[in-house]
Amino acid sequence: MVSQNLIKDYFTYEFWVKAEKSTSKNTRFLILPKNINRATDLTGIGIAVSFNNIQVLETGAKFSPIIEVHRDLNYWTHIAVVYQNKEIYLYINSNLVKRIVSKKELVLFVPQSVNRNNFAGSIRGLRIWSYSRNASEIKSFMNQLLPSDEKGLVFNYHGDIRNRVITKTRNTIKKKNNKKDTKIIALYLPQFHEIKENNNWWGKGFTEWSNTKKAKPLFHNHYQPREPYRDFYYDLTNPGVRAWQAKLAKQYGIFGFCYYHYWFKGRRLLERPFNEVLASGKPDFPFCLSWANEPWTRNWNGGSRNVLMPEDYGEKRDWKEHFNYLIKAFKDKRYIRVNNKPLFVIYRPETIPNLIDMMDYWEELAIQHGLEGIYFVQTFNGFRPLSPINRFDAAVEFEPHFTLAHGKDNNFWKLVNGYNGKAKYLDYDRIWESILSRNNKQHKKVFLGAFTDWDNTARMQSSGTIYHGATPAKFKNYLSRQIDRANNVYDSEFLFINAWNEWAEGAYLEPDKKFKYGYLEAVRDALKMNR
Incomplete structure (x- = not known):
């Protein structure tokens, strides 16, 4: 050769x-x-x-x-x-x-x-x-x-x-594929600035960086703490930071951000960065919203213990107030749309008592405001039930939680000697192979998910969940295959990556000290492999 x-x-x-x-x-x-x-x-x-x-x-x-x-x-x-x-x-x-x-x-x-x-x-x-x-x-x-x-x-x-040298490396079969290339949307956490509620609950000056900095390794080769490249512990109230993020994302092929949105019966939390994005018109970068409708608790996982901020959904009056806030975003030219409808994700729809009534009411209000409706997306997040809700136009797979929730947990767990006894972690490669081998049994529109890494011990300490073995090279390989599945198996316009900046959960594309721009380069290369 x-x-x-x-x-x-x-x-x-x-x-x-x-x-x-x-x-x-x-x-x-x-x-x-x-x-x-x-x-x-x-x-x-x-x-x-x-x-x-x-x-x-x-x-x-x-x-x-x-x-x-x-x-x-x-x-x-x-x-x-x-x-x-x-x-x-x-x-x-x-x-x-x-x-x-x-x-x-x-x-x-x-x-x-x-x-x-x-x-x-x-x-x-x-x-x-x-x-x-x-x-x-x-x-x-x-x-x-x-x-x-x-x-x-x-x-x-x-x-x-057989009996000759072959110099031809391209055959003449023509591929008929008029499908659009899948676009990458990265989930975006806005908790990198102070708010009075967090100061009261966790102490003055608390942001997501507070948890990230105090993380410690639990076993040999456990990658903690996670440190941003060049110690860039940014503040999202700085418009220059938001411009830097959008420029970086665009440079490496990210199509848009999906900002987490928090609404508690008229009370909003962590809203300032997104409000400033709306008011200023900058950065000029596509976005959508995911309503993270969980109570805030001291154990960080939306459970019922030590509730700091309960999630109360209210009735029609609250629904209208909530919609009046959302419509400002929905009408923004940067807002991501499907079939000319703004794409709106709901993280825990199964917890909303009058879900269908609320969605129908919002749809009616959207049409009254000149929109063609709302493109509702359900999150497949691992909470039971795992079945789709018919009122939604599509679903998005939140990985790795969705795959782990399908059972067979024993296939993923490994036991190692920790610094304080035995420690358990999940195998990164095994969970990804499970993701890639699953077929769409929901018979509805599904936006596939991907995850860079996951390790929330910065928040949960020894009670956290660790996916061990992630590298940018592995992520590139798996993401490339997932993009191919999105294009050719699911005919999916979008693929959601968990996440852009979940630093305390070890799920981020932003550059860090260990891998620098490796995960962003992996996205760029995986997209090139599928062009």
Whole structure:
């Protein structure tokens, strides 16, 4: 193979092979990154196939088999090698037969041409993907012809590589896809400024940074505290900060923010940053609102203990007052719309006693104010019941909570030795694989969700929930696949990321000291992979 581009961290190599019985053991079809400079420490990954043997190789200063499987290849056999952050998986006919962890970070070079290297047999359907495919994806598509502009597919030759060199890397299948690209909306927390209520409840000067700063690691390699890049502990009442956020989001491909909105029977909390966004017209960046209709409690999770601010929904008079506040946002030219209706998310609709009556009344008021209605979105957030409410136009999956609530919790939990006894955390990779393998069983419009990371021990200390193992590289891989599902499975116009700035819950895209701009770069790259 002649090398062209370098892929690292995540990739999939797959092909069909059939050996001839006359093939000797030493005559192989080789897939090797031949332009690796052996004087460097750059290590590639290669595959060697003979008539009854499959080897996965590390190719650096020497060629070292790291996986070897004996298998009769006299019949057409599908082989896939998946690389995922040092983990290597060998699939034969979509069945996992071997998994190892490499001691090195391996790379793969995308070829310009391929040859059969004196292998007496046939190779066809040779593909390289720029992400790690799972068993169901491999099985579903291994018999299909795919267009070369398939998202994530960086090398594709569906012909038979037999007695000649193939230099063609693009086939002629044209993809008919008139769907719009999915837009990324990031959930946005406004609790980065002082309010009198928080000062009374938690002490003078309290903001979200107060919790973030006091976090401590609970076990070895536990990433706490989370510190913003260059110690930028901002205040959202500063319009320059809001302008910086919008500029940064736009630069890396974020379409808009979904601001959390708090309403307690006429009383508003944390409203100042958004009110100033509305009044000033700046930043010029799309937005929508998510009504976080939970009581505020001392245990931070909306539970019933030690209620600081109860959620009382009132009747028609309160509904009208609430609508009169919302209409100012709904009429703003920056407000995100679907079918010319402002998109409005409700986080806990199941807790609202007269929900349908309230929604019908708001719809009526919206039409009276010259709108075509309101595009109501229900949050699938993990609270029971998990079923959709028919009055809503769509639902949004709030991850990782929604997936965890589907059960099978034992598949995700791991136990480690903590600094004060045993500590538990959830496996980041396992929860993401569960997210990506779930189908839309709701039979309604669903906006998919994604999450960068989750660790709310800054708020909850040892009672918090930790998803361990997140990195920007992993997030890029998973987000790319989720965008592909949003585009091609769910036909979803939007994908919601949790979150832009949930620092005390470990869910943020903003730059930090450890990864700098890594998560934003992951969003940019995942979007590019799906263009």
